Amino acid sequence: MNKRRWVAVAIAVGLFVVSAAFSMMGPSKAEQEQTLQGINALLYGSNELTEVVEESGNTDERIVKLSLNGTIADSGQSGMFSTETYNHQDFLSQLQAIQEDSSIKGVLLEVNTPGGGVYESAEIAKELQKIKDLKIPYYVSMKNMAASGGYYISAGADKIFATDETLTGSIGVIMSGINYTGLFEKLGIEDQTYKSGALKDMGSAQRKPTEEDNKVMQSFVDSAYGRFVNIVAKGRHMSEEQVRKLADGRIYDGAQAKENGLVDEIGFPEDALAQLKKDQKLQNAEVFSYESAKTGFASSWLGSKIAEFQGLKMSDTNRVFSLLESIGTAEAPKPLYYYGGE
Numbered sequence: 001m002n003k004r005r006w007v008a009v010a011i012a013v014g015l016f017v018v019s020a021a022f023s024m025m026g027p028s029k030a031e032q033e034q035t036l037q038g039i040n041a042l043l044y045g046s047n048e049l050t051e052v053v054e055e056s057g058n059t060d061e062r063i064v065k066l067s068l069n070g071t072i073a074d075s076g077q078s079g080m081f082s083t084e085t086y087n088h089q090d091f092l093s094q095l096q097a098i099q100e101d102s103s104i105k106g107v108l109l110e111v112n113t114p115g116g117g118v119y120e121s122a123e124i125a126k127e128l129q130k131i132k133d134l135k136i137p138y139y140v141s142m143k144n145m146a147a148s149g150g151y152y153i154s155a156g157a158d159k160i161f162a163t164d165e166t167l168t169g170s171i172g173v174i175m176s177g178i179n180y181t182g183l184f185e186k187l188g189i190e191d192q193t194y195k196s197g198a199l200k201d202m203g204s205a206q207r208k209p210t211e212e213d214n215k216v217m218q219s220f221v222d223s224a225y226g227r228f229v230n231i232v233a234k235g236r237h238m239s240e241e242q243v244r245k246l247a248d249g250r251i252y253d254g255a256q257a258k259e260n261g262l263v264d265e266i267g268f269p270e271d272a273l274a275q276l277k278k279d280q281k282l283q284n285a286e287v288f289s290y291e292s293a294k295t296g297f298a299s300s301w302l303g304s305k306i307a308e309f310q311g312l313k314m315s316d317t318n319r320v321f322s323l324l325e326s327i328g329t330a331e332a333p334k335p336l337y338y339y340g341g342e
Contacts, residue, residue, distance in 0.1 A: 006177060011053075013148070031072065036191065042094070048292070049093060049094060049097055049290045049291070049292060050290070050291055050292070051288045051289070051290060052288060052289050052290070052291055053286060053287070053288045054287045054288055055286065055287035056286060057284050057285050057286040057287065058284045058285055058286060059103060059286050059287075060103055061103065061105045061282055061284070061285045062101075062103045062104050062105060062106075062285055062286045062288060063104070063105065063106040063107070063108060063276065063277070063282055063285045063286070063287045063288075064094075064098060064104050064106075064107055064108070064287075064288055064289065064290070065069070065110065065273070065287060065288070066091075066094055066095075066107060066108070066109045066110065066289070066290070067109075067110045067112075067289070068086060068091060068109065068110070068111050068112065068113055068124075068150075068153070069085045069086055069110075069112045069113065070085035070086030070112075070113060070123055071086060071113060071114060071116045071247045071338075072086065072088070072113055072115060072116030072117055072120045072124070072149045072150070072153075072337075073086070073088065073116045073117050073120060074088040074089065074117070074120050075087075075088070086113070088120055088123075090292055091124070091275045092123060092124070092127060094290045095124070095127035095128065095130075095131065096127065097290065098131055098136065099127075099130055099131060099134060104136060105136065105280060105282055105285065106136065106137055106138070106139070106141075106276050106280050106282055106285065107131060107136060107137070107138035107139070107142050107148045108138070108269070108272055108273050108276055109128075109138055109139070109141070109154075109157070110140075110141045110143060110269050111140055111141070111142050111143065111145070111146040111148075111150050111153070111154055112142075112143040112144050112145060112146060113146065113147070113149065113150040113338065114145055114147050114148065114149075114150065114170075114338060114339045114340060115147050115149030115150050115151075115152070115170065115331055115337045115338040115339055116149045116336060116337065116338055117149070117334065117336060117337070118149075118334070118335045118336060118337055120149075121143075121149035121152045121153055121337050122152075122227075125152060125153050125156065125231060128153065128156055129156060130155075132156065132158075136156060137158040137276070137279075137280055138157050139157055139158060139160070139161065139266070139272050139273075139274040139275065139276045140154040140157040140159070140160045140161065140272070141157045141161045141162075141267075141269040141271075141273075142154065142160065142161065142162040142163070142166045142168055142254070142263065142284070143163070143166065143269070143285050144165075144166065144167065145166065145168070145339070146162070146166060146167075146168045147167055147168055147169060147170040147251060147255050147338075147339035148170040148171065148172065148336070148337040148338050148339045149336070149337030149338060149340075150168070151168055151169060151170070151171055151232070151262070152171075152228055152232075154230055154340075155231050155234075155235035156158075156231065156235040157230045157232070157235070158300060159264045159265065159272070159275065159276075159279070160262070160264050160265075161264065161265045161266070161267045161269075161271060161272040161275070162257055162258070162263045162264040162265075162266065162267075163254050163255035163266065163267070163268060163286065164253060164254045164255050164266060165253065165254065166253060166254040167251055167252075167253065167314050168251070168252055168253075168254065168257050168262065168263070169246070169250055169252040169256075169257060169262065170247070170250070170251050170253045170338075170339035171180050171187065171228060171229075171232060171243070171246065171247035171249070172225055172249040172250060172337075173202045173221045173224045173225045173228065173249055173336065173337060174221075174249075174335070174338055175217065175220075175221050175333050175334065177203050177205060177333040178205055179205055179208065179209070180206060181206065181207055181208050184206065191204075191206035191207050193207070195208065197306060198210075199212065199213065199216060200214065202216060202217060203217065203333055220335065221335055224335045224337075225233075225247075226326050227245055228247070229243045229244060232247065232262075236261060236262065238261065241281030246260055246262065251339065254266055263303050271278060273287070337342045
């Protein structure tokens, strides 16, 4: 590290020592917590959204650029310490901030994801619908991939752009697990499960699925699939029958998606932004994006370890377990709007 970085670390360590000493003194618990919050804000920054102006212009009529990059899953990691490419709670905060800002007249959402959780995708679609209900148009620019859940959240956009090379589609639901019964038989291992009903352990990796298991699980997946079809039909002004013909899980490139009515235009993010400005008469609008306020110390090794000690940041092990829980495991599969399985 250079000299300036060492000075910053020294200051941060000093603040941490002061906070630890302060916690052992006499102030009330409320006063201690308030002081520690202030010190932590100095050490790490905060989860508060800040605005980064990308193009100067009229501040009364603004366009916000959002980016969804990575698997749509709620890992439980706070925005302050997140090292994931996608942070679900942070993204929801951005969508909610738009709803409270009367100066925002347009939204450009750049999507690059294979999809993810059914619940998380629905949460995003719900917030985007609230934005549309406020008469704020949102355009989508699909980048490398906008598959399954990525298409789910894009379908309601006023206009969708994709490149010829974009991988999209994969409209459908998948729920995967692993069954070990054949291996257990070879090893002489027997399952010993006590349950209140025949279907209580559906999806178990320790026994073969019954016909009733398969029927119930398929019905569950079909129900989620029906909701996906309805979202696409409504967003793309298609009949359910038209959507189901396209939504057998197959993928499309951008040109194929345009030919089938799943996207509107072929182009890159700058093309989508230019069209949004033109269509909505926002040529002079300020263009900005959001970021979470944090310091370099938050992402340093020392900052990370201090945050774990204070209980502000999950350990790497807990973070992995939390992420696995959010997308399901072989023992507890979850329905996903996801391209490529789990």
